[in-house]
Amino acid sequence: MQFGQLTPTLLSAFEEIVGTSHVLTPARLEEDEYARYGRDHTEDLAFRPDVVLRPANADEVSRIMRLCYEHRIPVTPRGAGTGLSGGALPTYQGVVLSTERLNQILNIDQRNLQATVEPGVINEVFQNAVKEVGLFYPPDPASKGSCSLGGNLAHSSGGPKAVKYGTTRDYVLNLEVVLPTGEIIWTAANTLKNSTGYNLTQLMIGSEGTLGIITKVVFRLLPYPQQNILMLVPFRQEEQAAEAVSAVFRAGIIPSGMEFMEREAIVWSSEYLQIPLSLPDDVRAHLLIELDGQDLDQLYKEAEQVYAVLENYDVGEILLADTAAQKDELWKIRRNIGNAVRYNSVYKEEDTVVPRAELPTLLKGVKTLGEQYGFKSVCYGHAGDGNLHVNIIRGELPDEMWHEGLKQPIRELFQLCVRLGGTISGEHGIGLVQRPYIGIALGDVQLNLMRGIKQVFDPQGIMNPGKIF
Amino acid sequence: MQFGQLTPTLLSAFEEIVGTSHVLTPARLEEDEYARYGRDHTEDLAFRPDVVLRPANADEVSRIMRLCYEHRIPVTPRGAGTGLSGGALPTYQGVVLSTERLNQILNIDQRNLQATVEPGVINEVFQNAVKEVGLFYPPDPASKGSCSLGGNLAHSSGGPKAVKYGTTRDYVLNLEVVLPTGEIIWTAANTLKNSTGYNLTQLMIGSEGTLGIITKVVFRLLPYPQQNILMLVPFRQEEQAAEAVSAVFRAGIIPSGMEFMEREAIVWSSEYLQIPLSLPDDVRAHLLIELDGQDLDQLYKEAEQVYAVLENYDVGEILLADTAAQKDELWKIRRNIGNAVRYNSVYKEEDTVVPRAELPTLLKGVKTLGEQYGFKSVCYGHAGDGNLHVNIIRGELPDEMWHEGLKQPIRELFQLCVRLGGTISGEHGIGLVQRPYIGIALGDVQLNLMRGIKQVFDPQGIMNPGKIF
Numbered sequence A, B: 001m002q003f004g005q006l007t008p009t010l011l012s013a014f015e016e017i018v019g020t021s022h023v024l025t026p027a028r029l030e031e032d033e034y035a036r037y038g039r040d041h042t043e044d045l046a047f048r049p050d051v052v053l054r055p056a057n058a059d060e061v062s063r064i065m066r067l068c069y070e071h072r073i074p075v076t077p078r079g080a081g082t083g084l085s086g087g088a089l090p091t092y093q094g095v096v097l098s099t100e101r102l103n104q105i106l107n108i109d110q111r112n113l114q115a116t117v118e119p120g121v122i123n124e125v126f127q128n129a130v131k132e133v134g135l136f137y138p139p140d141p142a143s144k145g146s147c148s149l150g151g152n153l154a155h156s157s158g159g160p161k162a163v164k165y166g167t168t169r170d171y172v173l174n175l176e177v178v179l180p181t182g183e184i185i186w187t188a189a190n191t192l193k194n195s196t197g198y199n200l201t202q203l204m205i206g207s208e209g210t211l212g213i214i215t216k217v218v219f220r221l222l223p224y225p226q227q228n229i230l231m232l233v234p235f236r237q238e239e240q241a242a243e244a245v246s247a248v249f250r251a252g253i254i255p256s257g258m259e260f261m262e263r264e265a266i267v268w269s270s271e272y273l274q275i276p277l278s279l280p281d282d283v284r285a286h287l288l289i290e291l292d293g294q295d296l297d298q299l300y301k302e303a304e305q306v307y308a309v310l311e312n313y314d315v316g317e318i319l320l321a322d323t324a325a326q327k328d329e330l331w332k333i334r335r336n337i338g339n340a341v342r343y344n345s346v347y348k349e350e351d352t353v354v355p356r357a358e359l360p361t362l363l364k365g366v367k368t369l370g371e372q373y374g375f376k377s378v379c380y381g382h383a384g385d386g387n388l389h390v391n392i393i394r395g396e397l398p399d400e401m402w403h404e405g406l407k408q409p410i411r412e413l414f415q416l417c418v419r420l421g422g423t424i425s426g427e428h429g430i431g432l433v434q435r436p437y438i439g440i441a442l443g444d445v446q447l448n449l450m451r452g453i454k455q456v457f458d459p460q461g462i463m464n465p466g467k468i469f
Helices: A008-018 A031-036 A058-069 A123-131 A149-155 A201-206 A238-251 A263-270 A296-310 A324-335 A337-344 A356-373 A399-405 A407-419 A435-443 A444-457 B008-018 B031-036 B058-071 B123-131 B149-155 B200-204 B239-251 B262-273 B296-310 B324-335 B335-345 B354-374 B399-405 B405-417 B435-441 B444-457
Strands: A052-053 A077-079 A095-098 A105-108 A114-117 A172-176 A185-186 A211-221 A227-235 A256-263 A286-293 A347-353 A376-382 A387-393 B049-051 B074-076 B095-096 B107-108 B114-119 B174-180 B185-186 B214-222 B225-234 B255-261 B285-293 B347-353 B377-383 B388-391
Touching: A008 A052, A008 A058, A008 A123, A008 A324, A031 B074, A058 A077, A058 A095, A058 A172, A058 A185, A058 A211, A077 A256, A105 A123, A105 B123, A114 A123, A123 B225, A123 B435, A149 A211, A172 A201, A201 B444, A211 A387, A211 B008, A227 A238, A227 A296, A227 B255, A238 A286, A238 A296, A238 A356, A263 A324, A263 A337, A263 A376, A286 A324, A324 A337, A337 A347, A337 A376, A337 A387, A337 B095, A356 A376, A356 A387, A356 A407, A387 B174, A387 B324, A387 B405, A399 A407, A407 A435, A407 B296, A407 B377, A444 B185, A444 B200, A444 B444, B008 B049, B008 B058, B058 B074, B058 B174, B058 B214, B074 B354, B107 B123, B114 B123, B123 B149, B149 B214, B149 B324, B174 B200, B225 B239, B225 B296, B225 B324, B239 B285, B239 B296, B255 B262, B262 B324, B262 B335, B262 B377, B285 B296, B324 B335, B335 B377, B335 B388, B347 B405, B354 B377, B354 B388
Parallel strands: A052 A095, A077 A095, B049 B095, B074 B095
Antiparallel strands: A105 A114, A114 A211, A172 A185, A172 A211, A227 A286, A256 A286, A256 A376, A347 A387, A376 A387, B107 B114, B114 B214, B174 B185, B174 B214, B225 B285, B255 B285, B255 B377, B347 B388, B377 B388
16 A cells, blocks of 8 residues: 655644644654554554544544545544554554544433434443433443443444343444545434435444544433343353353343353452452353343342253352442453453453354363463353453463464464354454454455445545455 | 346346246236236336246356346346335346245254344244244334345334334344355354454345345344233324323333324224224324233333323323234234225325434424325324334325325425434335435435445446436
8 A cells, every 4th residue: 555645734734623732743742642542452562653633523534534535644543542453553654533532422312312422432421421311322341431432333342231232333323424535424314213225324333444434423222221130150161151141041031241251260350350259169160140121020030030040050159249339349350351361461362253052162162272272361251142252361472472373273263263153353343453364254255345345435545554454 | 227138048048047937928927927026015116027037046046147247137136025115126127036936944043043044035934933932033014924034134124113123134143145246145144243344234234135135144033022012092182192102212111012003094904904993083193002021010010101101191091902812903903004005095105214202293294295285194103213104195186296296295205304313214215216315315425435335246237226326
């Protein structure tokens, strides 16, 4: 790809658009702060943009894009930088377009159970705002306290509640998008149904900033489920934990959370959080199961059915969380596994996903590969969705093994996913680091269709170049 | 568009692919039967294909497409021909490719709550098959007894249950598609989550046969809700019926059906079905409200909450259906409104959709336009989704008014939808008859993106030409 160079004239033009204080360059910012815009939460990767722009609205984004389009400057959109596949890394330098100032909740429409928001709003801020008026926005990635809704849209992020409520894409009615040419469009209408032309909304979601920049979102919302029950179920065999997942669904129960954590995951996280946890030696894995709804009696009935299913497995004593504080603590442990792993060691996270019932086979496959190639992994994830996060721990692995040697087992891991009917990313995206593996999941025909679509939206190839394919 | 001609050589080649008995021409079929392939349920429109092909599998579809691609023959895919926007009409003659022999349920995977089916399977046949093993496929268009799943995919059909369970697109995990070039692809993986490249699955759904031919579908399924409650609520003011819809949701209830029927709709349908119904003179509209779940006690609690909401409106005596037979009868009345209207008169059906709370304004707008332009309309639809089917009755309208004069009020009706945040089709698609109006919902930039995507998939422009845009 042949890109244009950032010139002083262009910089002045950017300053005119967003104001000098929102054109960040190395000269204007502490080194640490500037470097932050070249990193995300993916391994220890770091790149360096030529400039960081912080527009305040769609019009400014549009004017920036027109200039970049004309001068063929690469533009990497950036939310909160919590991504795990390197999607926000400015691999071709150029402009990092940060959405941090597009951070307004514009409207919560209680009549229609909808909200219009800007992409820079933090997921949890939005959740709390709608909860205050009795409404519910379910997608809740582990990083909900720090990730932005725009980043969630880029990958259709899920989180624990996806098993019952679906992922980000299931809540989007309409998007305002600035195209690479600078044109501003709405993708659809603010309706629950739409059969009016091709689905541009769902095409944008999951496109990882390669087709345009989302500047407004209309979400649908649900009534807030007022009650929930949370139980932590210890298993003496990892694979039985994975098997029990399907059995619960077959019993007619749809939990609002169904999280798998192998022993190391829960141990590392509770140590990291300094939450004491006495774990019997024979416990190998846990399921964290949440039920939610409007009626507590009803939930207790469902919980009894879950207990009945679990009796068929070799489980330890089930912990039923009694108080809100205890529930928060259990979720805190689950949500901090990623942080705990990062605290212990650099790691590569593979976001494997298979049909739910294939999870035991996938888990076994991960461990076999580890033994065969000599790496340690910590596995956890959204078992109800068949979505297993495989953390390959750097630990004492030599450079050669870390940078090159792991490619083969990762390849084999993804091939196993595809053989089981799955794919190579459930919610983290392809971004930069999974790009070499996309051919395992998608053939040339599909990839060429995607490249063709990219060309339609972005004929100059300036939007987040070097990502996905 | 410049298309190639069907030659005897091509006909022989088709015969070799699908067998002589599945190459239908006017010479080989009764006139009535042949004419059927040039019609659907849209007004009284009729076209005439050069040939009808009935392939049995994806490989045959692929070989047909390769030939048509090479010779630039237009191909109109056809499901069961129950469409309401003319999407299956062969406006450029050429080949009608019927999916009627692609009618196998290939697999119901009870471990993963998934099923793999061919597009020619009738919606209700599939629903019943999965119900037999305790599973639930929710999308249920009024024509469920005769429409095919492939047609449902073409428009992302909804039906009464969409309000709680979403439309067809919410149940699709993966599609096998034959592209216009004859290449066969799978769009995704058999997983509940997928963040691996652009969402080709959702791009295909709702594309009305203009991008390729779906030959297999992997659906996700739910546990079957074993219990339901159905109530028919008479209102003395149409607009209050529409207002009550939003109020029920705001009370935290998500009904599994929330259907609006104005007086004429229910009267015509019950007369058509010869079901006696004594309707007080002052009743102007009904809401048919269904609640479903696994626990009847819980549903009665919810029903009480619904009653409490309805107390705020001027409603007549609420009929709570006591028996399965009574429920079936009420649903039969609702499902046959379209047939009853068709029995009474030729009609144009507009599939308007707005945010739910805007329904009273939309309904009022329809009636005002009717008074202004001198037409009668019968309105009913999925009020929970803001989806109102407006049936404009031909009755005694003169030719000029029917063919030309109605264009202006229809245009104004759609403009009203868009002003209210809605769009011009919720579930019937654009097809042929709404095509002149698509510019009301989508601007040139969006339409050009769609045309660009069409070009990527179908560079020869042979797939269902003349539809959508």
